[in-house]
Each structure stands twice: as structure tokens, then as C-alpha cells.
Amino acid sequence: MPYSRTALYRGPSGDGTVAPMPLAPALPRTVTPSPAPGLALSLGVAAAAMLLAPLLPGISPLILAIAVGVVLANLAPLPAPLAPGLAISSKKLLRAGIVLLGLQVALGDLLSLGAGMLAVVVAVVAVGILGTLALGRLLGVGRRLTLLIACGFSICGAAAVAAAAGVTDPRDEHEEDTVTAVALVVLCGTAMIAAVPALATLLGLGERTAGLWAGASIHEVAQVVAAGGALGGTALTLAVIVKLARVLLLAPVMAVLSVQQRREGTAEGRRPPLVPLFVLGFLAMVVVRSVLPLPAGLLEVGSLLQTLLLAAAMFALGTGVRLRRLLEVGLRPFALAAASTLLVAGIALGGVLLVT
Secondary structure: OOOOOOOEEEOOOOOOOEEEOOOOOOOOOOOOOOOHHHHHHHHHHHHHHHHHHHHOOOOOHHHHHHHHHHHHHHHOOOOHHHHHHHHHHHHHHHHHHHHHHHHHOOHHHHHOOOHHHHHHHHHHHHHHHHHHHHHHHHHOOOHHHHHHHHHHHHHHOHHHHHHHHHHHOOOOOOHHHHHHHHHHHHHHHHHHHHHHHHHHHHHOOOHHHHHHHHHHHOOOHHHHHHHHHHHOHHHHHHHHHHHHHHHHOHHHHHHHHHHHHHHHHHHOOOOOOOOOHHHHHHHHHHHHHHHOOOOHHHHHHHHHHHHHHHHHHHHHHHOOOOHHHHHOOOOHHHHHHHHHHHHHHHHHHHHHHHHO
8 A cells, every 4th residue: 555645554443444643743954064165166266276396486385375274264254165175275275285295205316315315304304393492492382383483494394284283283273373374384494595695605514515505495396495495406306315315304393292192082971092103104105115116197286186185275274364463462472583593503504514
């Protein structure tokens, strides 16, 4: 017997009459907002930033994208439907971009620097981070902002800031710290583009030595390329290789931060992963690049995709920033950024002169 949407039952008197059973009121359906609008906006801005960045020497698409995000968010409130996609961009696209960043690092190129220069790179990152943390305490800068500045200035600029923020603040409760650290990377790193070639000439450094120093001291990869290009072809090649050696140290530093976060989370009843999956993915891409003969075209596509994803993530992070709060940080973070820049540059110069 076929059933209809209206249930039937016989009357209580047993007279055989059939009456409709009233249906329960329908529950309201919960509509999950689509992430498509926010993702489309993030990726669109990232693509535009990639097209415009080559016209602005020393400014990477990542920096340009986060600047656009900050400006848009402070001109007018962004529509609510963008929020789900922006959240995915700031987290998942960021981690995917960091994984692909590993394709830029070939262990054979790094080993060609020699044990002495590799030791200098480790010293720059380790002493740069620890020294910046000490300077932050001395200047009274907040612990988390100090850590982000330390990672960004010692490792690889905005990508390291965002990676450290993702490990130490998975709920994005302190986005202002992240953007403040990125803004300081832009200011100090841009100043280094002109300062390193000028100081190299003043100090009488040869092209090779100057290139090694640029790669070991300047914050962003794009900024290293700009300064290395001003120093000469040989200097540019060496500067990029040294910079990528610093990028490789992103993985162990994030692993250490994750272990620390795990200890703190255990005390609070939370258990973050021992090593974030994106760090393992980054290392896997380094291994793939180092052991497989990947076509140049594939590497180029990987590099473009990595930049697109990271720039989209930076745009999304920028939309969470309010300039009024950013201006309230005071002068201490700027003093810390300047001191950290001098610390990293000094360690790099001393190490380079020692091994060359």
C-alpha cells in the first residue's frame, strides 16, 4: 500500500473512520555559509599582487596582498558572507603554501655552501631568535609579538611570521600581533635592500662575501633578490642559496614551537600535534626536490602556486586587522625590530667574514 506524506489513523471510537494525523512542525534547516566568495576574493587579490609586485622592487606579493587586506578592512566593514572563505585562506591555504615552499629548497645547493657557511646560517637563526627574545623582554614587548618578530627576522620574513602564528595561536586570537610583525618585516627588510649594498661597498667586501652576507641577514626572499641583484650576478646566486638555507630551518623551529605549545596545552587540557602536518609536508617537499629530477616547468608552476597560496593567506590575515589597534602598539616593537635587524645582520657579517 503506498504511503502519502499525511499519516492516517482510525478514530478513537472504533467506528472505522479515518482521520489525518497532524504532522510535527518542520525543523528549520541550517544553511552552512559557502566559503566560495571569501576564497575567490583572497585568490583574486593574490593573483593581482603577483602581477603588480614585479613593478615594486623589494616588495613581495605577500606584503602587497596583506597591505590590500588591511586597507579594505579599514575602509568599510567587509560583507559577512566573505568570512568563511577568509578563515580558510588564513589557515589552510597558508599551510598548503608553506608545504610548497619546500620545493624551492634543494639540499645539494645548500651543501655546496660548505660546512662553515651552513654553521653561520644556523647561528644566525638560533642566536637571532634567542637574542630577539631577550631584547623583547628587556624592552617590555609582549611575549607573543616578540616571538613572531624573532622568527620573521631570523628565518624568512612574513612566511615565518605566519607559520609561527599558526603554531602558537591556532584560534587566531591575536591577529594584530601577526600583522604588526609582518609590517615590521616590510619596513626593516626594505631598508636593508639599500643598506646592505651600501655597507658592503663601504666595508670593501667582495661580491661573493657581500652576497653571502645579504642572504644571511635580509628578511624576505624578495628583498634578498633585490639586494643581491644590486650587488651582481654571483652575489645574487649565493644570496638566494643562503636565504633558502635559512628557509629550511623553518621546519625545526616550528617543531620546537609546537612541542612547547603542546606542553602548555597539556597543562590546559589540550593536546596539539607533536609536529604540525604542514611542517612534515614542507620537509617532504624538500626531500622530493632533492632526490627527484623534477622538470623546470613543474618547479616554476610549484613556485607560482606557492606564492599564490601564501599571498591569499596574507590578504585574509590583513582583513582581520584594525589600524587603530595597530597604531596603539607604541614605539617599543619598532625599537625591537631595529635591534633584531642589527643583531641578525651583525651575526651574519661576523660569521661570513670568519668563514671566507
